[in-house]
Amino acid sequence: MTLPIMKNYINGEWVESNGTTMGDVTNPATGKKIAQVVYGTKDDVEQAVKAAQEAFVQWRETPPLTRARYIFRIKDVFEENFEEIAQTLTMENGKIIDEARAEVRRMIENVEHATAATTLMCGYTLEDIAKGIDSYGHRQPMGVFAGIVPYNFPAMVPWWFLPYALVTGNTYVLKPSEQVPMTQTKIFECLDEVGFPEGVVNMVHGSKDVVNAILDHQDIQGVSFVGSTATAEYIYKRCGETGKRVQALGGAKNIVGVMPDANLDAGIPSLVTSFYGVAGQRCLAGSILAPVGDIADELLERFLAEAKKIKVGDGLSDQTGMGPMAGKIHQDRVLAYIEKGIEEGATLVLDGRDCKVEGCPDGFFVGPTVFDNVTPDMTIAREEIFGPVVSVVRCSTFEDLIKLVNTRNFANAACLYTDSGAAARKFKYEALPSMVGINIGIAAPMSFFPFGGSGNSMFGDIKAHGQEIFQFFTDTKVVMERWF
Amino acid sequence: MPITNFGGLLNFAEEIEKQDMAFYSSVAANPEMSDLSDLFQGFAKDGKKNIVHILRTRRENVTEMILEPIIDFFRKPFVLESRDDKQMDRSQILEYSQKMEARAIAYYTEGAIKIKALPEVSQALKLAGKKRIAHTKKLSSL
Numbered sequence: 001m002t003l004p005i006m007k008n009y010i011n012g013e014w015v016e017s018n019g020t021t022m023g024d025v026t027n028p029a030t031g032k033k034i035a036q037v038v039y040g041t042k043d044d045v046e047q048a049v050k051a052a053q054e055a056f057v058q059w060r061e062t063p064p065l066t067r068a069r070y071i072f073r074i075k076d077v078f079e080e081n082f083e084e085i086a087q088t089l090t091m092e093n094g095k096i097i098d099e100a101r102a103e104v105r106r107m108i109e110n111v112e113h114a115t116a117a118t119t120l121m122c123g124y125t126l127e128d129i130a131k132g133i134d135s136y137g138h139r140q141p142m143g144v145f146a147g148i149v150p151y152n153f154p155a156m157v158p159w160w161f162l163p164y165a166l167v168t169g170n171t172y173v174l175k176p177s178e179q180v181p182m183t184q185t186k187i188f189e190c191l192d193e194v195g196f197p198e199g200v201v202n203m204v205h206g207s208k209d210v211v212n213a214i215l216d217h218q219d220i221q222g223v224s225f226v227g228s229t230a231t232a233e234y235i236y237k238r239c240g241e242t243g244k245r246v247q248a249l250g251g252a253k254n255i256v257g258v259m260p261d262a263n264l265d266a267g268i269p270s271l272v273t274s275f276y277g278v279a280g281q282r283c284l285a286g287s288i289l290a291p292v293g294d295i296a297d298e299l300l301e302r303f304l305a306e307a308k309k310i311k312v313g314d315g316l317s318d319q320t321g322m323g324p325m326a327g328k329i330h331q332d333r334v335l336a337y338i339e340k341g342i343e344e345g346a347t348l349v350l351d352g353r354d355c356k357v358e359g360c361p362d363g364f365f366v367g368p369t370v371f372d373n374v375t376p377d378m379t380i381a382r383e384e385i386f387g388p389v390v391s392v393v394r395c396s397t398f399e400d401l402i403k404l405v406n407t408r409n410f411a412n413a414a415c416l417y418t419d420s421g422a423a424a425r426k427f428k429y430e431a432l433p434s435m436v437g438i439n440i441g442i443a444a445p446m447s448f449f450p451f452g453g454s455g456n457s458m459f460g461d462i463k464a465h466g467q468e469i470f471q472f473f474t475d476t477k478v479v480m481e482r483w484f
Numbered sequence: 485m486p487i488t489n490f491g492g493l494l495n496f497a498e499e500i501e502k503q504d505m506a507f508y509s510s511v512a513a514n515p516e517m518s519d520l521s522d523l524f525q526g527f528a529k530d531g532k533k534n535i536v537h538i539l540r541t542r543r544e545n546v547t548e549m550i551l552e553p554i555i556d557f558f559r560k561p562f563v564l565e566s567r568d569d570k571q572m573d574r575s576q577i578l579e580y581s582q583k584m585e586a587r588a589i590a591y592y593t594e595g596a597i598k599i600k601a602l603p604e605v606s607q608a609l610k611l612a613g614k615k616r617i618a619h620t621k622k623l624s625s626l
Contacts, residue, residue, distance in 0.1 A: 082543045098491040102546045143489065269552035309553075311488070318492035321553060 006037040006181040006205050009188045010050035012198035017205065018043045023178050028094035028324040029314035035092070037181045040206030045213035047175070048202040052144040052171035053219050055199030056422055060141045060169040066117045067167050070194060074163065075111045077190040078104070081249055085186050085409075087316070089155050091178045094323040094364070095278045096315040099372030100155075105459060106447070107159040107187075110465055113447040114163035120470045121168055133482045139474035141169030142221040142245075146214045148235065150227045151177040151326050152281045152386075156186060160451060160464035161224040166201060168473040170221070174200045175214060179327055181205050211235075216242060222472065224464070225249065226283075229384070229410065229456050236459035247460040247472060249283070249452050251384040252412030255393075256286040256441060257401045257427070260295045260416035267417045267439060272306045274415065274441025276322050276368055280388040281330070283457075284413045284442050288374070292395045300349070300372060300392060307350055307368040309388075311358050324357075324364045325387060331364035334387030338369055341380040343389070346371040352388060355439065376404055384410065398423060406432045411455030413443045431433055434458070485546060489555045490602065493595050494542040496559055499537055499610065503566060504584045505531030511569045511577055527581075527619055534612045541608040557598045561597070562591045582623050588616040 006025075007014045017038040025035040059067075078085070085163045095103070123138035123441040145165045148159045158174050165172045176184040188203050204210050214220060215238040225235045239246035256274055258267075265321030274286035291299045292299030315323035325331040335353060342348055352367030366387055374381050374391040381391050395401040405414045415437035416427040434454045437443030445451045445466070452463030460470040487493050505528050511517050512524035564587050569577050592613030596606040 083539075096489075096491075098489050098546060103489065105543065105546050120601065141586075194566065269555075273552050318495050319488060321488060 003033060006035060006185050008040060008048070008205055009192070009203040010048045010175075010199075011055075011202070012192075012196070013210050014473070015047075017041065017376065019206065019469070021207075023207070025092055025180070026327065028326050029092050029316070029360050029363045030365065031318045031328075037178055037179060037205045040175075040204045040210045042209060042213040044204045044206070045210055045217060048173045048204050049144055049217055049219050051199035052173055052202055053253045055197055056141070056143050056171045059171055059197060059200050059303070062169070064117050064121055064167070064169070067169060068117050070196060071111055071115045071117075071167050073174060073194045074191065075108060075115070078108050078111065078187075078195050079200075081190050083099040085155060085183065085190075088186045089180075089183045090315040092182045093151065093326050094152055095281075096313055096320050096323050096391065097180075097318060099323075101300065103153055103156045107156040109447040110156075110159045111163050113465065114167045114274060117167040117470070120467055121474065123476065125318070129480065133480055135478060135480045137476045139168065140357070140477050141473065142475050143170060144173060144220050145170050145177070145222045145224070145473060146173045146220050148175045148211055148214065148223065148225045148227070149177060151179040153226075154180040155187065156380050157226050158184060159224075161469070162201070164465070164469045165473045166196075168470060170473055171200050171202075173204060173220070175204055175206060175210050178205060178207045183220065183258060212238075215244075215286075220244060221250075222246060224289055224472075226464070232459050233456075245472060247452070247462055247464065248404045248458070249464065250457050250459065251386075251410055252283045252285075252453065252457050253287050253382065253384055253408040254285060254413045254415070254433070255288040255290050255401075255405045255406070255408070256415040257290045257395070257417070257418065258295055258299055258451070259398070259420060259423055261419040261423075262295065262417035263419055263439075264295075265301065268302055268306055270439075270441040271303065271417065275390045276307065276310055277442065279322050279325060279366070281326060281386050282442070282455070284444050285386075286415065286441055287389075287391065288404070289387060289390050289392045290395050290401050291392070292398055292453055294400050296392075296394045300370075302388075303348055304370060307370060309325075310368050312355055312367050314360055314363070322388065324360075325366055326364070328364050330386065331366055334366050334385060334389060337380055337383070337385045337387070337389060341371045341378065341389070344380070345373075346378060346380060346391065347373045348439055355407045376407065382409060398426070402427070402430050406430070409455075410453065410457045412457035413437065413452030415441055415443055434463075485559045487559060487598075488553055490546060490554070490599065490605070493554060493557070493599055494538050495604070496562070497538050497591065497595065497609065500562070500588055501531045501534045501538065501612075503564070504588065505535070507584065508581075510605065511581075513521050514569050514579075516574060517569075517577065523622060530619070534615060537608060537612060541605055545602055545604045545608070547590060547602070552601060554598050557594070562587055577591065578623060578626065580621065585616050585620045585623065589613050589620065592616065
């Protein structure tokens with residue numbers, strides 16, 4: 001059987017890459033190859049940026065309301081293709097179909113939010129800043145922007161940026177993850193239906209060469225990135241060297257604290273989902289479960305009981321509760337962390353290593369895993385595992401919990417389960433991570449709030465989506481005006 | 485087979501509606517039931533609307549923050565064997581129609597409780613159930 005080969009989308013056309021290296025796209029539930037992708041080159045990026053640069057001239061003059069109408073059309077096409085996008089996503093990424101649907105929904109929510117450009121892009125004015133002189137600041141688009149996005153949310157993450165870039169009058173070049181290029185290809189087929197002017201939105205598949213070509217390109221004004229901390233830091237530095245705006249979102253080590261007064265009956269389902277949703281491959285996933293005081297034994301017993309019920313399997317079945325790792329490399333990485341946990345003396349109380357799934361012998365599965373008696377200095381309590389592995393760090397006091405949260409190498413998200421308003425307030429006030437959940441296991445800001453951490457979880461100033469994103473994609477030009 | 489999640493719950497609702505819609509469409513075209521053709525055509529139309537409603541609910545109300553598992557909910561009590569109206573007499577058709585409606589009402593009622601963490605979904609199921617209650621009343625009045 002001939003596998004489909006993903007093409008680049010440049011200047012309103014589907015074009016073949018100049019590259020000679022081909023990568024496989026694998027269904028992680030079956031281990032079978034389902035598509036191929038040519039890794040693009042510097043020339044491909046050059047063509048895309050040239051097209052985007054040329055398109056910018058007219059696109060920036062297109063009234064914001066007209067640009068917003070294009071974005072409204074995107075929403076319509078996405079709604080029509082909703083299920084197909086979700087199914088494609090599950091096939092190449094492995095997450096369960098409900099999670100894929102939730103991701104596509106979040107993608108559309110960003111499209112919806114971007115349509116508010118005529119309000120959110122407005123500048124401001126002050127008369128008489130001096131006698132007879134008025135001043136006003138208005139937001140101007142800047143040119144070509146680029147996005148470099150990860151494998152774990154192939155539909156949603158590009159759309160944390162792309163619709164805002166377009167609606168503010170910029171043009172765009174997107175590089176999807178080479179592991180999961182099919183989802184954005186499907187999405188760009190939808191964009192092709194919308195009928196943007198040629199060159200306004202472009203996509204180049206590829207790997208490191210494409211990334212470096214984007215980072216070094218003089219005509220790209222800014223880059224949005226989501227991925228590992230190491231790469232985020234690299235992107236941040238390279239963009240600094242070439243004078244680009246940058247927002248680079250990195251890794252996480254999220255702690256979910258549970259106070260003795262927590263309502264476990266209500267909280268357990270979302271607690272379990274926090275750790276095992278998307279098989280732990282989300283930057284907001286719980287990684288450390290930190291019971292405070294004497295709730296630890298009861299919590300662990302109940303958590304384990306629910307974790308054992310999770311049916312691991314192919315995400316396309318609606319009977320499946322947790323899908324596979326997104327690839328073999330990720331499965332191996334998670335398994336290595338489990339070995340590390342055992343080696344460093346943590347107690348493995350639920351072992352997901354030998355996870356067999358009927359009908360999917362070659363899938364990249366890791367079952368729900370729980371370590372008890374993890375100490376804050378162990379590797380599994382410090383490094384991002386990005387898999388369905390829970391490290392239970394028992395805290396004697398609330399202060400111990402806060403200390404644990406604030407001494408990880410990351411500051412992305414933190415959650416607290418409690419019935420105490422005072423404890424919740426203290427947690428919100430003192431925890432360093434930028435996204436906080438109270439009795440919520442996945443503290444995921446919606447499109448109208450900013451998304452991003454601090455510390456080593458985020459490099460740059462302006463986070464994804466929210467109102468602030470309109471600043472990232474515009475330059476505020478301030479005019480002082482006097483007439484004689 | 486257990487219904488364990490949001491998608492599973494709405495998928496089964498879609499299956500129920502499709503099964504019932506197919507039966508009602510067939511009955512509406514059945515010469516033996518020509519006097520009730522409008523009624524059954526109306527039921528089939530309601531089924532079509534319910535499917536649109538269910539699919540829209542599945543698209544628009546899925547949120548990862550509260551994508552929690554559904555517990556102790558099974559398809560089995562709501563499974564009804566498909567029947568061919570051509571092999572049934574008038575009273576059997578009406579009796580089977582009542583059974584389908586009762587099954588749908590029970591499913592939507594219990595489903596709405598199971599998915600109460602997502603109020604919009606719960607409400608959508610209740611609305612679908614309301615249409616089925618109206619069907620039951622019409623059937624009972626014959």
